[in-house]
Amino acid sequence: MNTHTHRNNNDLHESLKMLFDKYDVSLSNDFELSGITSAPDVMHLLPGWKFSKDLSDNYVPLLPWRSNRKFIELKNIVETQTIEDVALMRLSCYSIDHDLWPLKAILYRELDLCEFLSGSKIATLNHVANKSGECVNIVVKLENGVLCSIEIGMDLTDSISMPPLIERHEIIGARGTCSDLVVDTQIPQSSIYAFTQNGMEIYNDIDMELFGYEPFEVDHIRSAFQAYQHPEVVSESILQHVHLYFLMEGVMETLPN
Amino acid sequence: MEPIRIAILSLTHGHTRKYYQTLLDNKNFEWVAVSAENETVRENFISLNNSIPCYSSEEEMFEKHPEIEAVVMASANNRHLEQFIMCAERGIHILCMKIPTFNMEEYEEMIALVEDSGIVCQVELELHYNPVVRRLKELYRQGAIGELSSFNATNITLSPVWAFPWQGNPEKSYGERVPLKEGDNRFRGGCLSDHPHVFDLIRWFTKSEFETVYAEVGPNLRKDLEVEDTMIVNGKMKDGTIFLFDPSWSRMEERLSIPGPGWEIHPKRMEVNISMRGDEGAIMADCFGPNVYHNGAPNDRYTVQYTYFDEWIGMMDEFVDCIRNGNEPKINLRWHKKTIDVMNACYDSISTSSPVEL
Structure with a gap:
């Protein structure tokens, strides 16, 4: 859909309930997808970066990008050894919609994707930032020896003809490379380009069951659904949250306000 | 239930x-x-x-x-x-x-x-259950491009005949052995018989029916097939919308008996792209993209790895x-009949080298 409109939180809530009903997933308590409330029996299913380091019992830090099919396929390509002997990863992510994707959200997401796609933990991390703190370059060494660069930027201006994130995730092996960016391009493609009296608009509809949602909203609903369908992933995501928060905080603390 | x-x-x-x-x-x-x-x-x-x-x-x-x-x-x-x-x-x-x-x-x-x-x-x-098609239809219905004047589309793929041999057999695919045209040693039942989607979509979008259709076959890319594998179709709907369709098997493939990794030679084995023009704008859509890409096993060729296929x-x-x-x-039998009619008209057009009025 148009990348600069998204649905309200009641819609997200109803769509998740629709999936629960359709696939016979039982609910033991109510849930919240939009923000933190004081209700004690409500499960808070939010992207992990929205929580602080310390989690209450009813907080579930989601890693929604792990439900995005392009990242699932990239991970599959690595895991099935379609590409072999991975040595290098080149990640970049520039935020156009700073409200939707603030710096800490991108840091949290990209550090997690680095580990998710490679299947290895971050062993060392070095970073530099520009004067404003809007651009951060990170070099990561993973426990399996893979070297990874992460470029993060908050300095792109808003545009309705761009998705909220301009990103690239490239994995390079001795046999083959894989990427979410098509060869010889710098920006992600969209499924629809409309040239109308409003100028050029783009649309990226990826999920018929959740039609009308932005891809990041689809990811949020799918990962919340998975947390109920496969509760075993929750304990893993809590551990990963603590780990990611430590890494993210380490970078954020050094940046100018 | x-x-x-x-x-x-x-x-x-x-x-x-x-x-x-x-x-x-x-x-x-x-x-x-x-x-x-x-x-x-x-x-x-x-x-x-x-x-x-x-x-x-x-x-x-x-x-x-x-x-x-x-x-x-x-x-x-x-x-x-x-x-x-x-x-x-x-x-x-x-x-x-x-x-x-x-x-x-x-x-x-x-x-x-x-x-x-x-x-x-x-x-x-x-394709009626494809999210890109649904968005495209909503944009059109909302008047994003005004009155539609042109609907061009590809439905191009690799050829499935090596894995599904009946699709290369005129009797099993078309139902009988009908020569494409005089002097041509090929028969009906190839790429066109595999690709009704765009003929259906234009009817669904415009709520109009076909007025004229003109189709031509090119030389086969796979010389050993006895059915057509390249075709271009031109025509007009009763509401005046013109169209150009490409239903070819123009993406080459490895001749696998069971589809699997490495099937495609061309990076993207299946494409449905739609270009709609109206008096107030235009829309271009890729119903199966974007995706992710690799050049790894088994053949080290640049390959599109599809990320969504949930129409079913x-x-x-x-x-x-x-x-x-x-x-x-x-999509019941009565609705679909006119799509089959126009596909037969395409074969008739090839046979007569003339446009066919419907």
């Missing part, structure tokens, strides 16, 4: 495998059995190590499983009428592959069988609704 007890017939259609996961995931189906068209197909199915009983004949399957309520008719086009009769006699609902038949007398017989027996027959045109979920949800709630499928 009680699950629908369903079986798959023949297992020889290229889309067969799309149903496996959908039937297992959808709680409204209980996948009861399959029948295999031949021993090779049966062995391939059994090698998947699932627990679904596989029979060598439809009769045996229906006899052993009287509980079957519906079938996915995943067979060669020339087997459809015979299977329609078997299902209608037993009151079994049908999800039919995209070409029920090219023989319009047979087609009328199928309509009568369905309507007289009261069964549901839904035709598999999965919505399509099967509609099938359930029609069976359990008595609704008419959006």
Whole structure:
């Protein structure tokens, strides 16, 4: 859909309930997808970066990008050894919609994707930032020896003809490379380009069951659904949250306000 | 809702495998059995190590499983009428592959069988359940590009004939051996017979019917095929919308007997791109993109790894609704007949080297 409109939180809530009903997933308590409330029996299913380091019992830090099919396929390509002997990863992510994707959200997401796609933990991390703190370059060494660069930027201006994130995730092996960016391009493609009296608009509809949602909203609903369908992933995501928060905080603390 | 007890017939259609996961995931189906068209197909199915009983004949399957309520008719086009009769006699609902038949007398017989027996027959045109197509249709209906004047589309793929040989056999694909035209040693039943989608979509979008159509075949890319593998179609709808369609098998493939990694030689093995022009704007859409890309195993070629293919979920949800709630499928035999008519008109145009009025 148009990348600069998204649905309200009641819609997200109803769509998740629709999936629960359709696939016979039982609910033991109510849930919240939009923000933190004081209700004690409500499960808070939010992207992990929205929580602080310390989690209450009813907080579930989601890693929604792990439900995005392009990242699932990239991970599959690595895991099935379609590409072999991975040595290098080149990640970049520039935020156009700073409200939707603030710096800490991108840091949290990209550090997690680095580990998710490679299947290895971050062993060392070095970073530099520009004067404003809007651009951060990170070099990561993973426990399996893979070297990874992460470029993060908050300095792109808003545009309705761009998705909220301009990103690239490239994995390079001795046999083959894989990427979410098509060869010889710098920006992600969209499924629809409309040239109308409003100028050029783009649309990226990826999920018929959740039609009308932005891809990041689809990811949020799918990962919340998975947390109920496969509760075993929750304990893993809590551990990963603590780990990611430590890494993210380490970078954020050094940046100018 | 009680699950629908369903079986798959023949297992020889290229889309067969799309149903496996959908039937297992959808709680409204209980996948009861399959029948295999031949021993090779049966062995391939059994090698998947699932627990679904596989029979060598439809009769045996229906006899052993009287509980079957519906079938996915995943067979060669020339087997459809015979299977329609078997299902209608037993009151079994049908999800039919995209070409029920090219023989319009047979087609009328199928309509009568369905309507007289009261069964549901839904035709598999999965692009109706594609999210990009849905967005495109909404934009058009909302007037984003004003009055439509042009609808151009590709439905280009690799050729499935090496894995699904009936698609290269004129009798099994087209239903009979009809020469493409005088002096041409090829026959009807190739790429056009595999690609009805864009002919259907333009009717669905415009709510108009075909006025004229002109089709030409090019030389075959695969010289050993006896059916066409390249074609361009030009024409006009009754509402004045012009169209240009490319339904070719123009993406080359490795000649695998079972589809799998490395099937494609061209990076993207299947493309449906639509370009719509109106008096207030234009829209360009890629119904199966963007994706992710690699150049790894098995052939180290640049390859599109598709990231979404879930049209079958919505399509099967509609099938359930029609069976359990008595609704008419959006793509029923009567609706689909005019799509088959225009595809036959394309073959007639090739045969006469002239535009055909519909």
